[in-house]
Amino acid sequence: MPIDATKPYDESNIFARILRGELPCTKVYENEFALAFNDIKPAAPVHILVIPKGPYVSWDDFSARGSAEEIAGFVKAVGHVAREAGLVEPGYRLLANVGMNGGQEVPHLHVHIFGGAGLGPMLAR
Numbered sequence: 001m002p003i004d005a006t007k008p009y010d011e012s013n014i015f016a017r018i019l020r021g022e023l024p025c026t027k028v029y030e031n032e033f034a035l036a037f038n039d040i041k042p043a044a045p046v047h048i049l050v051i052p053k054g055p056y057v058s059w060d061d062f063s064a065r066g067s068a069e070e071i072a073g074f075v076k077a078v079g080h081v082a083r084e085a086g087l088v089e090p091g092y093r094l095l096a097n098v099g100m101n102g103g104q105e106v107p108h109l110h111v112h113i114f115g116g117a118g119l120g121p122m123l124a125r
């Protein structure tokens with residue numbers, strides 16, 4: 001069930017629990033701004049989620065409330081993870097679902113990195 005991205009941050013969401021170490025993840029990368037881990041239900045041969053360390057519901061929330069340092073650190077982390085995964089030369093796709101129409105399921109900002117194969121059209125038609 002997609003979430004309402006205008007709601008306040010919910011500290012009990014699954015990615016907050018992963019950040020606190022209460023739930024496991026298959027970690028790919030971590031620094032002071034971001035944690036990257038494999039998606040539990042991969043939709044492509046490479047499917048990594050990158051989340052900011054701070055409590056941001058969505059891309060909308062992060063872009064409005066995140067500090068310049070957090071935003072720069074997060075964007076750089078996404079690029080670093082994709083490079084380290086060897087995705088630049090073959091190419092890859094980034095996706096951040098926001099709210100109901102975006103189909104966002106987890107109310108903590110996450111950028112999906114998809115790669116490892118041709119990904120087809122941008123959206124189903």
Ligand code: AMP
Nearest residue numbers: 014025038039040041097103104105106
């Ligand atoms: P979204 O629909 O953009 O909110 O995507 C949520 C993503 O989180 C989905 O691709 C799920 O497979 C993934 N996911 C949910 N729970 C976990 C988890 N515990 N570990 C890793 N990925 C998860």
